[in-house]
Amino acid sequence: MLFGAIEAGGTKFVCAVGDETLTIKERISIPTTTPEKTMAKVFQFFDQYQLKSIGIGSFGPIDVNEASDTYGNITTTPKVAWQHYPFLTAVKERYRVPVAWTTDVNAAAYGELHAGAGRGHRSCVYITVGTGIGGGVVVDGNIMHGFGHPELGHIIVRRHEQDTYTGTCPFHGDCLEGLAAGPAIEARFGVKAQELDAAHEAWDIEAYYLAQAVMNYTLVLSPEKIIFGGGVMKQQQLYPLMRTHFEKLMNNYVQTPDFDNYVVPCELKDDAGITGCLLLAMDEISKKMEHLHF
Missing domain, CATH: 3.30.420.40 (ATPase, nucleotide binding domain)
Incomplete structure (x- = not known):
């Protein structure tokens, strides 16, 4: 079972594919330029794999309020090209799998708590x-x-x-x-x-x-x-x-x-964010299964 992880930083995107043991099969680093150029490379990387779910930890500010009309968007970032970019929607529409969505530092916190x-x-x-x-x-x-x-x-x-x-x-x-x-x-x-x-x-x-x-x-x-x-x-x-x-x-x-x-x-150093994203991706599968059982 493979999971995707996107640690989206202001300078670079780190994308990885890992399994349920947090073993990373492949990872790449992509310069953060414009949504069009950067996301094209992100999609090119993940298109190679059959993913069960994806976890995203993004630079912000981002909208994490599920009741909001702009949930899943990057909002008032100083990176003008990314302002109001519908990040979560773009990934969901591409892959049609469960996607976890949070900030890059929240993902790192999650990674450190569970594995660091x-x-x-x-x-x-x-x-x-x-x-x-x-x-x-x-x-x-x-x-x-x-x-x-x-x-x-x-x-x-x-x-x-x-x-x-x-x-x-x-x-x-x-x-x-x-x-x-x-x-x-x-x-x-x-x-x-x-x-x-x-x-x-x-x-x-x-x-x-x-x-x-x-x-x-x-x-x-x-x-x-x-x-x-x-x-x-x-x-x-x-x-x-x-x-x-x-x-x-x-x-x-x-x-x-x-x-x-x-x-x-x-403890996880530069892997804290990507580890957290993988864990959050796995959690999305667990939530989906719980919902189905309910």
């Missing part, structure tokens, strides 16, 4: 810190959606006392993404984050903002794990700095798990 750093737990928050900051939430084993999907990178944080940078977010300026994503580090210090020494002051500022995010997610959601991914989080010195700031900020108000086991790097 969150194994054995029922809830997690997954945050990616790179060109932007995004996050997904899984509660009781299910992705959390409301009228829309969480936008965990755009929470408002308290400014570091030594930080005067105005922020990169075009919508909010100095939200978490505006102050702590990779471009903000580069704009503040004039070099790319990975070129900064591990002892550079940048990392204490970064850790302060990320610790506030961890505190906010902890107080609002009480997840069993908070899992970090993305290029910025490859800087291992961030974790002890985050712990120091988190403990000071929380000030023993809430008893939390030991930080080193609670706030962890992702």
Whole structure:
């Protein structure tokens, strides 16, 4: 039995075909250009296979509200060519199989909970810190959606006392993404984050903002794990700095798990999203079978 997975990112689409053991049979990477060009290559890849279902994790914002007229669409993305693109409909019409639909970070959260750093737990928050900051939430084993999907990178944080940078977010300026994503580090210090020494002051500022995010997610959601991914989080010195700031900020108000086991790097690394998409594709088959039995 084969399942399709589409991790649709702003820079590239990763497409894969895997089986029920999560063994990937084939995968390709396609540049994200226009819907016409990119999706033609996506279809060319999947047309080779007889798929039981497909899971999509897409860059956003996207419409995840099944009651909405624009459910399944990419909405107000800065990538103009993709604005209001009916992604879910296009895939369903091509293959006529069940299709799961969520954000790329929700898919990564789902992958990490079931097959990565969150194994054995029922809830997690997954945050990616790179060109932007995004996050997904899984509660009781299910992705959390409301009228829309969480936008965990755009929470408002308290400014570091030594930080005067105005922020990169075009919508909010100095939200978490505006102050702590990779471009903000580069704009503040004039070099790319990975070129900064591990002892550079940048990392204490970064850790302060990320610790506030961890505190906010902890107080609002009480997840069993908070899992970090993305290029910025490859800087291992961030974790002890985050712990120091988190403990000071929380000030023993809430008893939390030991930080080193609670706030962890992702295990699946670059495969978190594609793994989550495969798992969601399998879930679509299970839902269909339950509905038929009902």
